[in-house]
Amino acid sequence: MKKLRIIGLFAGMAAIVLILNMLIDPVALSRAKRVNNRNRNYAGILATEENMDVLIFGDSESYTSVSPLQLWQEHGIPAYNGGVQGQCLAETWSEMSTVLKQQHPKVILMETCMLFRYHGIEKDSQMVLAEHLYEALPGLRYHSFWKSIFYTDQDKKKENDWQKGFHLVSGIGGLEDANREEDTKKEAKMAKLNRWYLDRLIALCKENDIQLVLYSAPSPRNYTPARLDFLDMLVQEKGLDYINMNAIEEEIGLDWSVDSYDGGDHLNLSGAQKVTTYIGDKLAQEYQLPDRSSEEEYRQWNQDAEEYAKRVKKARKKWKKNKKAAGTIGEGVNP
Amino acid sequence: MAYHVNLYLLIFLPAVVLCYSLAPQRIRRIILLLANAAFYLSVSRHLIVFILGTAVFTYYTGLKIEAAGEIPKRKKNWLLLAIIALLAVLALLKYTNFALANLNRLAQFFTGNEPFTIRKILVPLGISFYTLEALGYLLDVYWKRLPAEKNFWKLLLFLSFFPTVMEGPICRYGDVGDPLWECRRATAEEVEMGVLRILWGLFKKMLVADRLNTIVATVYGNPDQYTGYVTAGIAIFYTIQLYMEFSGAMDMVIGSALLFGVKLPENFRQPFFAKSASEFWRRWHISLGVWFKNYIFYPVTLSDLAKKWNKTARKKYGKHIAKVGTSMLALFPVWMCNGLWHGPQWNYIFYGVYYFVLLSLEVILEPAKKSFDGAKIFQKWPVLLGILQTAKTWVIIFAGELFFRADGLGQGFRMFFNIFKPYIQDPNKTSIWRHLGIARSDWAVIALGILVVGAADCIIEWQQRTGKTLRLSGPNWRYAYVFVLFGAVIVLGAYGAGYLAVDLIYAGF
Amino acid sequence: MKEKILEILTDIDDSVDYENETALVDDQILDSFALITLIGELEDAFGIRITTVDMVPENMNSVDAIAAMVARLQG
Numbered sequence: 042m043k044k045l046r047i048i049g050l051f052a053g054m055a056a057i058v059l060i061l062n063m064l065i066d067p068v069a070l071s072r073a074k075r076v077n078n079r080n081r082n083y084a085g086i087l088a089t090e091e092n093m094d095v096l097i098f099g100d101s102e103s104y105t106s107v108s109p110l111q112l113w114q115e116h117g118i119p120a121y122n123g124g125v126q127g128q129c130l131a132e133t134w135s136e137m138s139t140v141l142k143q144q145h146p147k148v149i150l151m152e153t154c155m156l157f158r159y160h161g162i163e164k165d166s167q168m169v170l171a172e173h174l175y176e177a178l179p180g181l182r183y184h185s186f187w188k189s190i191f192y193t194d195q196d197k198k199k200e201n202d203w204q205k206g207f208h209l210v211s212g213i214g215g216l217e218d219a220n221r222e223e224d225t226k227k228e229a230k231m232a233k234l235n236r237w238y239l240d241r242l243i244a245l246c247k248e249n250d251i252q253l254v255l256y257s258a259p260s261p262r263n264y265t266p267a268r269l270d271f272l273d274m275l276v277q278e279k280g281l282d283y284i285n286m287n288a289i290e291e292e293i294g295l296d297w298s299v300d301s302y303d304g305g306d307h308l309n310l311s312g313a314q315k316v317t318t319y320i321g322d323k324l325a326q327e328y329q330l331p332d333r334s335s336e337e338e339y340r341q342w343n344q345d346a347e348e349y350a351k352r353v354k355k356a357r358k359k360w361k362k363n364k365k366a367a368g369t370i371g372e373g374v375n376p
Numbered sequence: 377m378a379y380h381v382n383l384y385l386l387i388f389l390p391a392v393v394l395c396y397s398l399a400p401q402r403i404r405r406i407i408l409l410l411a412n413a414a415f416y417l418s419v420s421r422h423l424i425v426f427i428l429g430t431a432v433f434t435y436y437t438g439l440k441i442e443a444a445g446e447i448p449k450r451k452k453n454w455l456l457l458a459i460i461a462l463l464a465v466l467a468l469l470k471y472t473n474f475a476l477a478n479l480n481r482l483a484q485f486f487t488g489n490e491p492f493t494i495r496k497i498l499v500p501l502g503i504s505f506y507t508l509e510a511l512g513y514l515l516d517v518y519w520k521r522l523p524a525e526k527n528f529w530k531l532l533l534f535l536s537f538f539p540t541v542m543e544g545p546i547c548r549y550g551d552v553g554d555p556l557w558e559c560r561r562a563t564a565e566e567v568e569m570g571v572l573r574i575l576w577g578l579f580k581k582m583l584v585a586d587r588l589n590t591i592v593a594t595v596y597g598n599p600d601q602y603t604g605y606v607t608a609g610i611a612i613f614y615t616i617q618l619y620m621e622f623s624g625a626m627d628m629v630i631g632s633a634l635l636f637g638v639k640l641p642e643n644f645r646q647p648f649f650a651k652s653a654s655e656f657w658r659r660w661h662i663s664l665g666v667w668f669k670n671y672i673f674y675p676v677t678l679s680d681l682a683k684k685w686n687k688t689a690r691k692k693y694g695k696h697i698a699k700v701g702t703s704m705l706a707l708f709p710v711w712m713c714n715g716l717w718h719g720p721q722w723n724y725i726f727y728g729v730y731y732f733v734l735l736s737l738e739v740i741l742e743p744a745k746k747s748f749d750g751a752k753i754f755q756k757w758p759v760l761l762g763i764l765q766t767a768k769t770w771v772i773i774f775a776g777e778l779f780f781r782a783d784g785l786g787q788g789f790r791m792f793f794n795i796f797k798p799y800i801q802d803p804n805k806t807s808i809w810r811h812l813g814i815a816r817s818d819w820a821v822i823a824l825g826i827l828v829v830g831a832a833d834c835i836i837e838w839q840q841r842t843g844k845t846l847r848l849s850g851p852n853w854r855y856a857y858v859f860v861l862f863g864a865v866i867v868l869g870a871y872g873a874g875y876l877a878v879d880l881i882y883a884g885f
Numbered sequence: 886m887k888e889k890i891l892e893i894l895t896d897i898d899d900s901v902d903y904e905n906e907t908a909l910v911d912d913q914i915l916d917s918f919a920l921i922t923l924i925g926e927l928e929d930a931f932g933i934r935i936t937t938v939d940m941v942p943e944n945m946n947s948v949d950a951i952a953a954m955v956a957r958l959q960g
Contacts, residue, residue, distance in 0.1 A: 043564030046855070050571060054862050061866060078874035163377070163418070164877070170382050171872070184867050185874060188817035519938045658913060669917055674940045677921050686925045695922065702921050739918055 058178060065180030074200050075189040079126040080182055082206040086121050086140045091338055093144055094330050095120035097206070098137065099152025099258075100128045105307040106258035106286070107150065108207040110349040111317045113342055116325045117332030122206030129165065130155050130238040135172040137242065139179065141249055148252045148328050150320070153272055154263055156239065159232035169234075204349050210309045211359040212302035213367050229267035231275070243279060252328055256284040259295055259316065262306040284323060286316055293319050299364050310356050377418045378542065378880050379628040380581055385574070388415070393635045397561055404559035408533060408636070415538035416501060423500035426465070427541075431532040433461065434510040435525065438517050442524035455518045459511060466507045469499050474720030502541040504717055504885045508667055509535055513549040515671050522550050530557045539632040543625050543882040545643040545663035555638055562637040565851070570634030572854055575861040577627030582869035584825035585621035586878045588613050591812035596781060599791045604799030606808055607791055611778035616826065618777060618881065619647065622661070625880055641666075646837040651765035653734045653772050664717070668710045676706040696743060703739045707732055718885055722785040730776055821868050886931075887952050893926040894948070903948050910942040920945065927951070933958040 070076050071084035082104060086096065095118055097107050104124030112118040123136055133155060159165060175182040202209045231239075246253040255276060257264055264287045276283040286293075293315045297305055300312030308316065324330055333339050377384050392411040396404050416424050437458040444451035473494050480490040513531070516522040525531045534553050535541075562570065595602050595610045602610070623644040633640045643662050650656035657665045676682055682702050689698035715728020738745075754761040775792070782788035801808060810816060839845055847853065871877070894903050897919050901909075909915045915923065923945075924935050933955060944954040 047564055047567050050568060050855070050858060053859050057859060057863050058866065061863070080873045167381050167383055167877070170386070174382070174386075181866065182872065184869070184872060187867065188815065188874075191815065191817035191820065193816075521938075521941065654916065654918075658916075673917055674920075675937050678924065678935060678937050678940060683925075683928070686921075687929075690925065690929070698925065699918065699922050702925075703918050706921075 058181070061184070062178040062180035065183050065186060067179065067183050070183055070186050073189075074197070075186050076183060077189055077192065077196065077200060078185060079128075081200075081203060082121070082123045082125060083136050083140075084183065085203075085206055086123050086144065089121060089144075091119060091342070092146075093119040093121050094147045094333075095150060095324060096140065096144065096146045096148075097122040097124060097150045097152075098128075098133050099124045100155050100158070101126045101208075101307060102154045102258040102260055102263065103150075103152035104206055104208045105210065105309070106152070106313050106316045107320055108313055108317045109205040110207070110342075110346050111314065112321045112324075113334070114346050114350070115318065115321050116330065117334035118321065118325065118330050119333055119339055119342060120205070124152065124206060127158070128155055129158050129160075129168055130235045130242070131165070131169045131172050134238050134242050134245070135176050137245060139176065141245070141251075145249070146251055147330060148254055148324060149246055150254050150256055150324070151242070153255050153257045154260070156231050156235055156272075156275075157227070157229070157268065159235060162234075165232075165234055201352065204352065205345070207313070209352060209356050210302045210307075211356040211363060212309055213299055213360065213363040214302050214304045215298040215367065224262055224265065227263065227265060227268065229265065229271040231271070239279070243281070252282070254282045254284065254324075254328075256320065257287055258308065259286040259290050259312070260306060260308075261287075261297070262304070282327075284320065286319070289319065298367070299360075309360065310353065311360055314353075377415060378883060379539075379625055379632065380578060380880070381877075385578075389632060389635070396559075396636060401559055405529065405533065405557065408537070408556075408559065409529065412533070412536040412538045412541070416536060416541065419542075420498075420501040423498055426469075426500040426503065427506060427536055428532075430462065430465070430506060430510055431535050432528070434458070434514060434535070435528045435531050438514055438524040438531075439526070441514065441517050451518065455514065458514050462507050462511055466503055469497060469503060471716075471720045473497060501883075502543075505544045505546055506535045506541060508546050508664075508717075509549070512546070512667060512671055516548070516550060525549070525553070527557075533557060537633075537638075539629040540640065543622070543629065543880060543885075544661075545626065545629070545641050546667050547641060547663070552638070552640065560637045562635055566634045566637055568851070568855065568858070570631040572858050572861070573627045573631030573634065575631075575858060575865065577624040577629075577631065578865045578869070579861050580620040580624030580627065580825070580829060581878075582865050582871060584822050584829070585617045585624060586870040586875065587814055587818045587822050588617035588620070589878045590814050590818075590876075591809075592617055592781065594812045596783065596787075596791075599782075599787055599794065602799065602808075603794040603797040606799045607778075607794045608774075609809075611774045611795075614781050615774050615777040618781075619644075619660075620825070620829065621880070622882055625882065645840075646833045647773075648770065648833070649766065649837050650769050650773075651762065652738055652769055653731060654738055656769055656773060657731070657735075664714070668714060672710050672713060673706045676709060677702055682706065700736070700740050704736045707735055711735070718780075723779050723782045723788045726785050726788065727776060727780050730779065734772060818870075824868075886955060887948060889930055890927070890948055890951050890955070893923065893930065896926075897922050907947040909947060910945045915945070927955060931955050931959060 067076065067080075067084040068088045071081070071088035076084040086093075095109075095112065097103055097109070097120065101124065104122050104126075107120075107122060109120035109122050112120045123140065125132065125136070128136075133151070137149070160168070243253060255272075257269070257272060269285065269287060272283070272285070275281075295312060295315055300308055300315070302309040325332075334343065377388065379385075388411075392407065395407050396411075399407055413424070416427065437454055441451055441454045441458070444454055473496075476492040476494055480492050480494075483489055483491050513522070513525075513534075517524045530553060531549075534547070534549055534556055537552075537556060540547060592610055592614045595606065599607075626643040630640045630642070641663055645659040645662060647656055647659040650659050682705055685705065686698050686702050689701050711728040711732035712725070713728070714731070715725040718724040718727065749761060778792060779785070779788040782791060799808070805811070809819070814822075835846060835848065839849065891903055894901070898915070901914055903909075906912075906914060910920070927933065928935060935954075935958065939954060939958070944950055
């Protein structure tokens with residue numbers, strides 16, 4: 042009998058995990074705007090019914106640089122930005138495998154900052170184990186959903202800054218001295234673990250007939266010349282398409298005194314608009330992505346785009362105010 | 377690897393327990409030794425040579441001390457050699473940089489140069505813990521409380537046992553050596569209790585401690601921005617964090633050991649019920665206090681010097697002064713060691729001095745305390761006295777931990793004096809407590825956790841005092857608690873999105 | 886001898902029922918400071934030397950245990 046009690050103990054715990062996994066539904070939570078942490082973009086993709094042609098992955102560099110609704114506005118490309126703050130490549134792989142079970146994009150755009158992210162074998166082995174667990178039991182990833190009960194109106198408003206995974210920021214923090222001590226510690230090395238996951242990502246895209254395109258968002262704080270050289274070699278070695286936005290900053294008219302909100306680490310709305318326009322043009326040209334703006338299935342997207350346009354207008358007004366406050370609007374400059 | 381991470385809980389521990397339980401008895405020791413090695417290697421890698429070296433050295437000198445049996449001088453010499461060698465290794469690894477840094481400061485003051493370069497020294501896992509266990513073993517052999525161990529592997533198993541090697545408890549070979557080596561299978565009750573205790577520890581750490589860590593780190597990271605009730609509050613919250621985390625880790629450790637049928641000593645006994653600083657140290661980090669009591673305090677009080685003082689002082693100055701003198705003579709090395717043991721930092725040494733002063737004062741003021749306690753008002757309402765004594769002790773504890781957490785003694789003092797500068801809440805913003813890094817939802821869970829743990833501690837304390845057991849503590853209720861705690865940890869735990877993993881505090885000592 | 890020991894103990898703390906207590910050290914009824922006084926008094930009263938070897942709970946947990954230890958140390 043005592044042995045039965047013990048078996049019951051572990052069986053019970055397993056049952057709890059399985060039941061929680063069943064009850065916690067990321068799609069429902071996402072639609073109710075109850076995923077208020079770094080999982081929101083992930084859940085957002087799962088909650089999208091229409092098939093999307095472009096999916097964007099990466100860390101915070103990705104979700105501050107490419108706006109899906111702008112891609113829709115300018116080229117009728119349905120896209121979603123699945124970027125996750127501080128994401129590691131293993132997490133990206135896990136996210137990709139999960140969403141590719143229901144989404145069939147033509148192009149996956151992946152930001153490259155994650156390739157350099159490594160916390161040591163001890164921390165990252167735990168992360169890998171956790172990701173495999175979340176893959177098997179996806180509900181557990183959203184176990185903190187109950188926190189939304191404590192949401193204030195201000196918190197709810199903040200969620201509106203997330204537009205199909207893109208993070209709308211109207212702040213301005215001009216580029217200071219780029220050679221900070223912390224930045225010198227940013228090495229141009231890729232951990233073995235990351236190499237392994239990159240290969241798996243490439244294979245995953247190949248299996249699903251998806252064009253994988255790497256890109257580096259413009260970010261002088263993250264992309265040292267050494268890192269950019271490393272990336273050039275890597276993409277040649279792996280035979281990957283690559284868009285290096287750091288090399289075309291002038292071409293798109295990027296101005297670090299107004300286009301970043303944290304001194305050259307991340308872009309704000311103004312910077313993102315410039316980058317998205319360029320990337321949108323490139324993607325539409327090179328990968329023959331159809332314009333779906335008049336398709337019946339994507340009716341809702343046109344409505345979303347209208348909402349988005351209103352928000353962007355508001356945000357740009359704020360941004361202009363910030364510009365004035367930062368003293369960078371001169372005579373005869375077109376806002 | 378640490379006791380609260382998924383690698384340990386989901387892979388390492390279950391694998392070891394399974395292999396151990398399924399294997400025949402003579403193989404189980406090998407499994408445990410291999411598990412100890414794997415655990416140690418995963419954290420400290422090549423530094424494993426240090427713990428192996430200590431085990432070999434301790435084994436050898438233990439036998440030599442016993443062999444020197446009837447020749448007191450030789451016996452003493454072997455003991456001294458052992459003590460000096462073991463402490464030297466500990467000192468060199470942990471305190472060299474501290475010594476050099478302070479010598480540099482002195483040199484800087486006098487000559488304007490810093491002659492010593494400080495290179496990073498890697499410290500082997502648990503050295504502060506297993507060194508004390510080794511010293512305790514040798515002293516017990518010297519005092520003939522234990523026969524010297526003839527089986528090296530038995531001693532090695534004891535010193536390297538993976539549940540205790542990281543954060544203790546500091547065990548006595550006489551208590552744990554035999555049961556551990558016996559390697560019997562855990563009973564069903566022990567398995568249930570082990571699982572329950574692991575979950576209880578996880579509950580404390582993942583619901584409360586890790587959340588409090590964020591706000592404590594925020595304030596200590598920018599200490600001059602906060603004053604008054606905020607700093608005072610943080611001292612209290614840090615104490616709670618430390619209690620939840622350290623006692624929670626001990627729960628996980630004791631629970632892990634139970635899965636192998638090994639009973640480890642408790643390290644905490646509802647410390648917030650303490651009515652004096654000395655009582656606090658019988659309820660907090662008990663194994664450390666017991667070690668100091670057995671291996672420093674009593675030996676000092678029974679030394680010739682102390683006895684001489686006692687004899688002459690009793691005649692000249694009376695019993696009270698004699699007692700004070702002896703106590704202070706013994707307390708001083710204990711608290712210097714306690715402070716230093718925690719680490720090569722001036723605020724830890726201050727922590728030791730702080731309690732030395734307070735505990736000495738308690739002895740000095742004993743007669744005054746007796747008359748105060750005998751006041752008529754307390755005869756009428758004894759509860760009132762209890763509350764006052766507990767409140768006084770809490771203030772002592774919180775103040776001490778404020779310094780303990782500080783990044784150096786200077787910061788500790790600055791923060792302490794900041795408490796007396798009132799903090800003025802910005803009227804246009806919400807409460808400061810919502811701007812320290814955690815949300816209202818986190819505070820709700822912290823409150824829940826403190827309530828649950830507080831209630832449990834009250835029940836346990838009551839049961840220990842009255843000798844009775846509530847039905848709520850019975851085996852069937854405990855069975856249910858496993859599922860409740862498990863669910864709570866999964867849903868309310870501070871892991872995953874929105875949280876940073878928090879390392880074990882005492883693993884660094 | 887037992888009388889003298891009881892006298893000493895009552896002097897240290899008179900709220901304890903020493904006749905029936907068998908866990909004076911184990912239950913923290915006498916704390917480390919009380920034991921300092923106890924040892925000093927015992928040594929004075931019976932002319933014995935108590936060393937660390939004797940300093941174990943088994944020797945101090947009850948009046949009988951203390952008496953046995955004193956008797957042993959006396960010769």
